[in-house]
Amino acid sequence: MASKRRKDPLWARLLLIFGAVLLVMSGGTLVAAQTLIAQANDAITQGSLLNDSSGAGGEEANNIDGAVNLLLVGIDAREKGSAVTSVLSDTIIILHIPATHDQAYLISIPRDSRVKIPAYPKTGFQGSTEKINSSFSYGYQGDGTEQQKRARGMDLLSTTLNDLTGIKFNGAALIDFGGFESIIHAMGGVDMCVDEKATSIHLGINSEGHLYQGWYNEASDSVEGLPAGYKPYVHELGCRKMSATLALDYARIRKSLSDGDYGRQRHQQQLMKAIAKQATSSGVLTDLGKLGGLMDAAGDAFILDTQGIKVADFIFTLKGVAANDLMLIKTNAGNFRSVNVGGQEFETIDEESLDMLDAAKEGTLGTFLIEHPQYIAKSG
Template identity: 25%
Template sequence: MSHSNEQTTEPHTGRRPRRRRRGLMVVVGVLLLALIAAGAVVAVYVGGIAKTVDNVKKFEGSVFPEESLRPQFGGGAGQGRGDGAEDGSGGSQDGSSEGSGGSRDGDGAGGGEGSGGGSSEGSGGAEAGGNNGSVVMPEVTGPGDVQGPEASSSDEEIDGKAVNFLLLGADSGDLTDGEDTDIARITGIGRSDTMMWVHVPGDRENIQVMSIMRDTWLPIRGHGDRKLNAAYQLGGVPLAISTIENMFQARVDHVVAVDMVGFRDLVNALGGVDLYNPRAFTSGRHSFAEGNIHLSGEEAIVYARERYAFGDGDYSRVENQQRLVKAIITKAMSRTTLTDPNSVRNSVNALAPYLTFDESLDSGRLFDLAWSMRNVRSDDVNVSTVPTLGAGWAGDQAVVWPDWASIRRIGEGIRTGTLDEVLDQ
């Protein structure tokens, strides 16, 4: 699938839209993956760590939208959950979905970002029919012949054993004095800086980690067209889930929030990571030579954050983040790490204080999922970015235009267990 980097210039000035600083868009995904990978060993060798996992902070109340507002499949049944053993015995196959009540969808406090593109607050966007009566379509169209999400067709074969995580990341080291690690509080006030969809298919043959650009311009239920990140300010985690589920027309099974300070501690617990750096650069007091380098936790987070040392804005930074992700996955899922109970215990203990789970995610579910994924290797973990049609302007706002044609195919891939094939196109 092609990814366009074309950028639209600002009307009347010829300037490119200013690219705002984004957090570690890609790196956060590996934190959960490392925990899952460690789970198989933890379950066998270090059962006591289950208590550590179960003591991870939980979101207060339900984080999921109302059932009637979630994507429906096969004549109204939900996607179901397959986060049990590999035969699917541990997950619901009847399409039920937890956390269906208590949504604040669209009613959250906060001023959000302006609508910019002409859609009025509270308009909610157009509603499409078909198998799903709650598909919200955009009001302001961008580039491309295809606009908006597409509901599942009645003849789709749904992968009922798949598991989908939404990862929310914030960087308290940037937002506060570095001492506030309450990620639930940070995301609750609209400060989440990273959104990633992690897809584990029912056959457990691979893991797909897709980062979603926070400036993506798309419909937010009850608020018209906005940047994706505005969903947090307008309705907290439930509205963010509703917005992303609407985009893919697929369901989130679990939500995990991560404070990026935990990323630093995880790398240290792994004994550092090794990667190939194609371009020498300096960031503050840290210098990164060209060639093979070894990074500590502090060096790794500096390496992933830097953008001003390059002339292409975020592009080199995202590439560096991709290299770092692969290095962490390789180290976390290596035989040396997974056969060393102390290494596993240290990794889990380093990461756990910086996590927040939804109420249903506990050690039992994680360890069952880890066991069903015991044959997955680092080469089976693929990291990508949800395709866009470049940057542009919606009214007076610099935005990222979604590639709706590609997003529709991705949504179908998530629902049917063929996402790896879609992303390989």
């Protein structure tokens, strides 16, 4: 008799997205699953991203029997005509799974949040109070290989978040925008719904429909580097399959959105959920060439830190979490809490949002959201 079909675990989907493994739980044998896990483990760049002494990681936090918190960070390290010496964290997301292991939440931290960044002796940084995305940069600066510099950036960012929220992370994953593009390209695109007309600040298009990658000039508030005959690309309302270039571009836009950076955070969360669904769709799982290309792309794109816990242990422990249980959360309930300090605009995280993050730390986020449904974002 055929075995009952079970849901692919969300954790498996998310680990594939962030550099780990795809576990097929649909009628496959344990041996086959373990073989796939081993193959994915060999392909993934694994390293230490969380400093045990910072309180952000370490043995005490590394227990997945209860609630699980993972730090997911996206960076843009592409060069603009010169060598990269500083990198900001454009995307900061906490993936929270409660102790029941039957739900998952994506909590975006606004990159312009004004926070206290602690001193970091590894790079000689003395500490300051400024935008949270700068914390990655202060850790990244200095000598070392690219992986070492990125690991330091994650270390300081996770410590900054730990100081702010008290949350200790069971693991972390880092990806740059080029990595996202390679993963979506390997899947043949991804299904996305544009919920508000948005004008690109990086991508141009000409009358023949050809796309061209430019770059955004903050000073002039315009897209630079586009050839003659090209104008900024406009994402029109509606649902469609997007190429890797268009999907990533849409998830980076904030200037033309009515809710600015909160809209950008929502679209980034929607993209992650769309990738998760696409990665385990029948069109990918039944195409060995596409599946192999996806795993290769994930292996090249991510740095993953599971804090010493085996990937297989994560997958089997959290197999009850399904993709449809992925809930998207917004800080400040999506309302701007801006403050001007010394002529510079910052976003502040209000007390109620700190209560929300405290609920994630205490494992009571579900109860908080029942009482504060305004913190739940559109899922697509």
